[in-house]
Amino acid sequence: MDRISVPQSDSAMASVSKKDSVSPKGSAVNGNVPTTKKTAEGLAGLYDSDEDDASGKDGGLDALFLVRNKPEEIERYVIHVRKMLLEGEGETVIEIGVPIDQGGKASGIPTKDLEVAVANHVKALASIPAIGTKIETRTNGAKSTEVWIVRDPPKEEDFIEVRVAVVGNVDAGKSTLLGVLTHSALDDGRGLARTKLFRHKHEFESGRTSSVGNDILGFDVHGTVVNKPDPHNNNLDWVQISRDCCKLITFIDLAGHEKYLKTTIFGMTGHMPDYTMLMVGANMGIIGTTKEHLSLALSLSVPVFIVVTKIDMCPPQILEETMKNIGRLVKSAGARKLPVMVRNTNDVIHAAVNFPSKRVCPIFQVSNVEGTNLDLLRQFLNIVPLRRTLCESDPAHFQIDDVYWVEGVGTVVSGTVLAGTIKVNDTLLLGPNSVGEFVPLPVKSIHRKRMPVSSVRCGQTASFALRKITKREVRKGMVMVDSRLNPISSMQFEAEILILHHPTTIKPNYQAMLHIGSIRQTATLVSMTKEVLRTGDRDRVTFRFIRLPEYIRPGTRMVFREGRTKAVGTVVNVIPQATLAQQRSKFKDKTNRTFVKRGGPKPPNGKPKVEAIKEHA
Known part of the structure; x- marks a missing residue:
């Protein structure tokens, strides 16, 4: 009988049969495994294979x-x-x-x-x-x-892309593991592997990641890794990997230090990860930002799997204590997941097939120096399915998470296609700008993982070269959408929020930094239904951005923070911003003031030139 590891108690991880029972929701209450018929059926539904629907007149196909x-x-x-x-x-x-x-x-x-x-x-x-x-x-x-x-057979300019956010406390081994996986070379125990991924001088000096990095791991149609570093400079050829692979894992390497928390939150919200890989050092355990990163992933409804690193240097009793604490954390009231120790290929298959359901939390124990269990982690990444819902027929919607200026090319924007299909020379609406308007712009060229392509579809990340616009006119958080969407910018919106932590109370006019997709802007809490909000409270509130209008869609997950305050929520209603014409009309009715701009040639009558400048409401 196939066997897979699940927790029997808070103090140990044990091996049980697929037919042993757990809660239908995938969590063992108080560490005990219930044995009722109902919960047994719940486990059967949790671990069944994904054979789904080949029904005919006789109701299905038998095993023979x-x-x-x-x-x-x-x-x-x-x-x-x-x-x-x-x-x-x-x-x-x-x-x-x-x-x-x-x-x-x-x-x-x-x-x-x-x-x-x-x-x-x-x-x-x-x-x-x-x-x-x-x-x-x-x-x-x-x-x-x-x-x-x-x-499916490999297609030119196309491959399956799965995005994995890599989080965990500082010194947990995040960059080291990515260096080992992507360059197919073990670490020397002194940080050799991580130096292959650093991008800034201070990162080499401190050994700490401070920016959002992207690294790739490609698999061909048979599941073989296609990453082949250059033997001279040890760099990876992204274009060659993209052409050779059938499936590509994009690792979003995020910072672990608390002072870079805003960068980590932006990476989790703006880069739209499919899964989260939470790193825990076996010798250090659950410390620092580990719990905060886990709660962030859970609040954004991103499935989490855990990788315990440095098992080669950790004493057995310390490793056992770390595993106990991880089991308690994963089964806690805030997470309610079923921890599954992955020890063999059979465990990998069950964990990968059931992982998108968010019921299970696979746990790996690896060593970047000795290579222990790295093959199981690669198998898991090769098998794990996509979690996104296809929407290729919808109007195009592209979310911008970064802006560049490339010599000889011009302005380049990168981001994620949230809906529809975008092709070269398509004209999309870029915005909102500082006054809430959307400007039509053609897409000059498209690159995907540094490889030129003719089109991209929903769920894929890409970079667009734009015409007739400068870099300073584009910012993170803007979107490029199809004109059929009739986009409307907004300064105010309503959201249902949950206060995860706040030291005192929250009242109207409270300000915090909001993260909504790739949007990152301070907003004021205008109104709420309750008098005050404290830790653990839920409420429907209204926010107003303090600087610029944004394009927001109802149903989008959001995170807001300010100091030690952390809260999550969902946008439920967007209040459209008044059009520019309405603003001008409103201003004209209120005042007749005229601002004088001096300079330039005088008119023939000798009077100074006067230019009326109208303020925006």
Whole structure:
């Protein structure tokens, strides 16, 4: 019987069967594992394979349908695989030897039949077409199953992209692990691997990341790492990796030090990660910003997996204590997740398939010096599916998270496509500017991971070269949208918030820094339904930006902070800003003052030139 690790108590991680029961919500209450029929069904739903829907007149396909090789059953199987590939944006995990869309469960099929089933499975994939790679063979007595990862054939200028935010306390080994994973070379124990990722002089001097960095790890269609550093300067060729890979993991390397917390929050909100990798040093445990980073990921509804580093230098008793504390933290009331220790390939498959549901929290123990369990972490990243919902047919919406000036090219903006498809020479509305207007601009060229492409679609990150605009006219937080959206800027909006921590009370006119996507601006709390707000309170409030109008959509998650104050919420209503014409009309009704701008040639009548400058409301 397949076995996977789950917590039995706060003091230990134990191995239990897939059929042992946990809460249907994926958390063990008070460390005890309930044994009721209802919770047993909850665990079965948690760990079942993702065979989903190949139903026909007889209600499904049994475990031996690939052995019988009937044309009508194979055709339904092909339809099922195509559907799963479409839902997974080009990849899915399939187990051969189990029924599809049937109530009963099977432990496998005889080994001799499995060989026939695999051969027919390969033929079915060729007709799609798709490419499959075997991950693991599972044996239960005289019966067996095989787990395969199936992907669409590689496409030119296109690959599956999964974004992973890397967080954790300072000195937890974040940059070191990324250096080892992306450059396929172990660390020397003195920080060699992390120096390959630093970008600023003070980072080399202090050994601490202070900016949002991006690093990539590519897998080909068979799951083999394609990163090949240059033997001379040890740099990675992003263009070559993008061309060779079928799946690309983008690591968003964030700062661990508390003084860079605003940069970390911007990376979590502005770069739209699919998953969060929380790093914990085995020798240090849960200290510093670890809990704060975990709460940030949970508040943004981003699934979290934990990597415990430095196990080669940590005494066994300290490592055991660290694992106990991690188990308590993950099962606490604020997280309510099921910690799963990953020790083998079988654990990797179960954790990766069920990870997007946000019920489980996989935990890895690795060593960057000895290479312990790094292969399991790579397998997990290779298998873990996308978590995004496809919306390619919607009007285009691009969120800007950085702006550059490139010599010979001009203004370049980078960000994430939140909806639709954007092609070269498309004209989009850029804004809002300082007065809340949107300006039509053509997209001159598109780069994805430094590789020129002709188009990008929703969920992908890219950089656009823009025409007829300077760098100072563009800022982080602006958007480029399709004109069909009729975008309207806003200075005020309503949100439902939860106060995570505040030392005293919050009243109207309170100001804090808001993070909404890539927007980062101070806002004033204009009104609220309660008289005061304290730690743990929820309320519907109205915010007003103090500087510039922004483009906000209802339903967007937000974070606001000020000193030790931390709160999260969701935008529920946007109050449109008055148009510029309305502002001018409103100002004209209130005052007839005229401002004089002196200078320039005088008119023929000898009177000074007067230019009326109207203020914005």
